[in-house]
Amino acid sequence: MPKFLIQASYTPEGAEGLLKEGASGRRxxxxxxxTGLGGSVEVMYFAFGEDDLVCVIDLPDPVSMAAVSxxxxxSGALHxxxxxxxxxxEIDEAARRQVTFRAPGA
Structure with a gap:
């Protein structure tokens, strides 16, 4: 199942919702x-700085990830x-594939 790293920052409205619901409510x-899309949350952390939230999730396919995104x-609550x-x-397999490419200007 494809795995995705999610990095998010709350808008002011989203932060208000987090304060009201708490971290467990958002989790x-x-x-x-x-899970409604057939996936699972591997890990979810709250942070501060550029990102307020970091998750690693598994979803059945990229289309499911696009739908969530x-x-x-x-909603306007998160970036x-x-x-x-x-x-x-997967990277080893990609490295073994032959790709024909010409760099610009070459």
Whole structure:
């Protein structure tokens, strides 16, 4: 199952919601969304600095991740980044594939 790193920062409205619900309330909401799509939350941490929230989640496919991303962004409560995570075996497989490429100007 594809794995994704989620990095998020709350908008002022989102931070107000976090203060009202608490961290456990937001974890429950994330769990509902992810498990509802057939996935799981591997880890979820709150932070401070550029990111307020960091998660690693498993979802069945990239389309599911796109659906979550669009819905969360449309709420206006969070600014998010989703990064696909690849295993060592996947990178080894990618490194073995032949790719024909010409650099610009070469």
């Amino acid at each position: 429950a909401a994330v769990d509902r969304v992810v 669009l819905t969360v962004k449309a 998010t980044r989703a990064t696909p995570l690849l295993t060592l075996d």
